[in-house]
Amino acid sequence: MGRLQDKVTVVTGAGRGIGRAIAEKCAAESATVVIADIDPDTAAATAKEIGEPAMGVRADVTSRDSVQAAVEEVTDRFGRIDVLVNNAGWDKAAPFVDSDEADWDRIVAINLFGTLHTTKAVLGHMVEQGSGAVVNIGSDAGRVGSSGEAVYSAAKGGVISFTKTIAREVARHRINVNCVCPGPTDTELFNSIGGDRPELRQALTKAIPFRRLGDPADLAGAVTFLASAEAQYITGQTVSVSGGLTMS
Structure with missing residues (x-):
């Protein structure tokens, strides 16, 4: 039995990258995973690869x-939604x-x-x-800033503050709300904003105490923990x- 046994879990932007890794990890933890993606073909294909009862839906x-x-x-x-992972992003x-x-x-x-x-669409059900x-x-980027990503940093800073406020508002309904902040992670999006440049990758790898870029699976583990009953008081x-690139 997995940590998310029978939990209906919606992951946005789950057709690729970090979202896909999260969906796969949730499925491995026995969740009923919904792959929500702007590309319905990608969503359906990912759901098929994960296997029943995973479901793909189009969501912009x-x-x-x-x-x-x-x-x-x-x-x-x-009939219900137990977990929402707001992963869809772009920069x-x-x-x-x-x-x-x-x-x-x-x-x-x-x-x-x-x-x-x-x-807003899911919280009422919860x-x-x-x-x-x-x-x-x-x-x-939303915690400490990131050169070349001013607007993205501002938007993600908003997500962090939104998380804290909603957590306060819905705690009495036994709903927990948390935020996972990736550092540099080896994804298509990261490459599209310059992460494919060898000199940048080398500099970032040197700056990270663990001496490697993040892998989508690294994020997936943190997300599934926070979605599980093990984190019910967090x-x-x-x-x-x-x-370890950023510490607080």
């Missing part, structure tokens, strides 16, 4: 209507003075408003159940998974 987290439709699809099939790196305001909108829409949309767990994926916390 920037759209309240899309999120609401996805949540209704999940509750119609399973485009550039010095702030050179950044494009259209990119600001997209960064904030996905990283911050996406978390608001999904949490309140009615009298139980639940929400794990938001923040970023150490709420409003921010946990960095960065190999």
